[in-house]
Amino acid sequence: MRIFKIFILTILLFSFSPYQAFADKSDDTLVIAFSREITNLDYHYGTKTEYLILGDMIDDSLFYVENENLTYAPSLASDFNVVDDVTLDVNLRQGVKFHDGSEMTSDDVVYTYNFIVTNEKNRRHKKLVSWLKSIEKTGKYSVRFNLNSPYANLFNDLYRIKIRKNGIMGTDGNWDDNAQATSLNGLGPYKVVSFDPGVEVVLERNENYFGGPKGNPAIKNLIIRSIPDMGTQQAELMSGGIHWMYNVKKDVGEAMAKTGKADYQIGPSLRIGFLVLDAGGYSGEGNPITKLDVRRAMNHAINRESIAKNLIGGPAKAIHTACNPVVFGCFQDVMKYDYNPEKAKSLLASAGYPNGFDLDLWSYRDKEAAQAMADDLGKVGIKINLRHGKLAGLNKARKERQIRAYFGTWGSSASPDTATISNIHWRDPNKGDRNLSGDPKVNELMLGAEQTLDIDERKILYAEGLKLIAEQAYWVPLWSYSEGVLSSKDINFKQDADGYPRIWNITWN
């Protein structure tokens, strides 16, 4: 009987606990939701877009992609000078302060880059600056970068590296990777107040922010909540628990807008979708995909326009190149495959598969589009066994060379240059597992375009490479995505041309 009483008492106790009030305009607190969790504050240790967004709020870097023309603008740098192909001089903004109040000088910049280059554990960013030969201090507010060889995507990489305070990550040989993981002394427009990994990040405006291309935020307090379920996010938005969510599909977004409880914007995104085909026969020689006519048939079989328009919506469009048409170097005058099932069937027949064949198609996101494609391919005789699963499963199968075709997407992380997609996807096949073309020429052209600063030469190399990819149908380029954002009526959020959400520009209505 006593147990019984205790339980009843517990329940009574629970029901009297105070119900937390929602944060909102009255206390100048903006709440946004991410569906993927943030486990580490330090941008250098995360790969997801969410880390990039957070990084732009709490950190700053020498350069930044400004939203008007999608070009790289100096941020912590005040100006720069390209001395020659392999030397870059950067002058730093003066009077910029870290969140702890200390001033940023060239020592911090040199320290940061030396940390990134010599830290064996942080392979991702070490690789990012593989072009860097050395960095030297040329004055209290100036540094010089010496490059190994000419490198085109330099400013993008300078944007990726967030400047850390001198000494904060430890010393060479004794780097502390977790130094900034749970609390962070950054330079960005917001400061971290508290952080609960995988749950929420509480930020407060950095009143000493220098402005720069990002500008000073209008809203004082910002809470980022991790809510894995999109349905739950919508409910929170409707009930006032959050103000902003993104990656919202058009059906949901439009329906929500109709209720009048939120605004929906669907704008362009740098993300594209594509099928990677095992033309090189890595998954077994002589498989159907190694035949050019089969790959071309697949290009003809998928009704990209219909899927882009009906499933994705917004400004999503069919694409014919292995890059998003809006980014630098994405040459468009390549061989185009129209939607033509009859032609696809005859190509299959001429390749020796008049009755089609069975194919495992791997995918990990955008289940509706994957099913629509599978349906289209089925209509021309390629019987698809869809392997829709988790990314980890796909990665493992790809590494083990089991994959003949997979549906990939690439978001380019707010970087408007073909280099960002090609240096991952057209890597030397002996070093990575994404380039399944089996054609060394593709690697040579697409990565060669990064090795020069000459804009015209880069364009020519990308054009050659993209033409080759289209002609040989190494991929089935599918469509560009669109980015849907739901925002509460209380706030003003303007979507930018690259679909990258610049949260710090949000204002109250």
Add this chain to the structure above:
Amino acid sequence: MLRFIAGRLIVVIAVAITLSFITFFLLNYAIDPAQAVAGEEALFEEIEQVRIQYGFDRPILERYFEWASGVMRGNFGESYYWNKSVYLLVLERAPETITLALMSVSVTIIIAIPLGILAALNPNSIIDRFALGIAVAAQAVPNFWLGLLMIILFALTFPIFPVSGDKTYFHFVLPAIVLGASSVPPVMRLMRTGLLDVVDSDYIRTARSNGFYGWNLTINHSMRNAVLPVVSVLAVQLGHKFGGSVITESVFAINGLGRLALESILGTDIPTVQILVFIFAFMFLIFNLFADILNAYLDPRLRK
């Protein structure tokens, strides 16, 4: 009794060790640990570097013993997905799961015990049928679906409870109902049959013939005898809740161990999943042991 408990404890430990080994083995074959650490954009050579650097190239048994001896010394390892020690991670997330587990068992008690008593007091009546209906329904409803319905109904259509999160106890009410519902059928049935058996037994008949009647009688005489088996089943159910809250926690965005487990599996974080499976199994075993002891106390024949 002590010998009985000691014997059972040895079984618990042995089972926990076996399970941890099975999990270790499965996880390390399902996921390439070096690839998981190196990240999805890593080059082949980097993956191989990691393999050597972290010692993933050594035989699996050797790695298992290293892991196991670490756990014995209280070193749960480092999570490479969450960038922190698994020990801290578990410590942070455990309170939410414990709260949810306790509250869901409270929900079970609040629904199942009165229903069971009422059903037993009025066998074959409308109340009895109703109770049975609840049990049948609770058994057949998928909990992720119930969770979504609850959100539509009680958080949006009638905004009584918050949609998600774990800030206050209020946030736990809906998930606790969802999680608690699945334990209602066994507990209610046991309560009902337990009471019916006692009511049928001789000493209650004697009590009745002596003039005791109704509620008073039921409470005073029957409950004492019927309630202990129910408590032992509740203990088993509580043990289940720790590992059983995976879906409920992710639907309601509660940052407990269940959601941690799900996200760690999707993030291929072997050290965390490994420890969590171990913890879930261990909790289950401990609560079962408690139930067994209770049963043995009730029925000395079981203490063999």
Add this chain to the structure above:
Amino acid sequence: MIFELIAKRLYPQAFSNNLSELEPKHIFLRKSINHLGFKFGLTMLLIIVFLGIFGPYIIGISPYEQDLTKRLLPPIWVEGGNWEHIFGTDGNGRDYLARILYGTRISLTIGFGAAFVGMIIGITLGILAGYFGGWVDQLVNYLLTCQLALPGLLLAMTVVFLIGPSITVVILVIGVLHWTLFLVVSRSATQRIRNLDYVLAANAIGASKYQIIFSDIIPNILNQIIVIFTLEVGIAILSEASLSFLGVGIQPPTPSWGLLIAEGREALFFQPWLIILPGIALFLLVVSINMLGDGLRDITDPNSKIEIQSKVEMPLSNLKKNINSKKN
């Protein structure tokens, strides 16, 4: 009523008033027509199975046919619905009724398949443990504890990661995680039966172990096994739905109900029928199977007090006598 009519038509002898002449199947029949839950569950299950098998042909629409211009149409009772798609369409413009009807087959296949796998494992271990006792029994007991303590969902996810999802893998994984009830029942029954006189006698006259197991033990535990099997089918169906909901079960475009619920999850508030309809289908199927199982348990339970005829209780000894007389 209909039950009674059909039963009387088919087995008139079952309704004779001479109770001592009744065969076991007649007793079963007479008990079952008096068990409301059993009748209800059986009727509902038959209807669902019928719909699952013939429904797709009746409505004549393929559950796989996509039409991207007709996405997310509402069902007939919601404004804007039409008779062409009674339950509306899903995100790929497929007929939702066709998908839900077809989903019955998936659920039933997996439910029965997984329960069968579990049954084979459970009975084998149970009979081994019960028949041989000693260390075999202890080993099986140990396995049982391991199985009970396993966080099944997490392990299932890992295994599906390892092998990749398919209907066969899902059936095997769920089956391997659900055999404990079969084991408990078959073990205790075997322990009881192997010490019965006639089995000892059979042993003495040199009957092989296999003969004894197959001719004496299995027929005797059949009743209980059928009951557990039925209940496990329901549990397996729910497990499949959970796995598919988490994206590690049945692969799209195969219309598993769990998958349909997961796909409708994002549009929870605007197209709630996308999750409510498959949820109801799942609920009804599992309820009917559970009621059938509960009913079977009551009916075959020798201690049950279900009336054969009003106010006349069937003495258990009759049932046992009948079984034994058939044996000898």
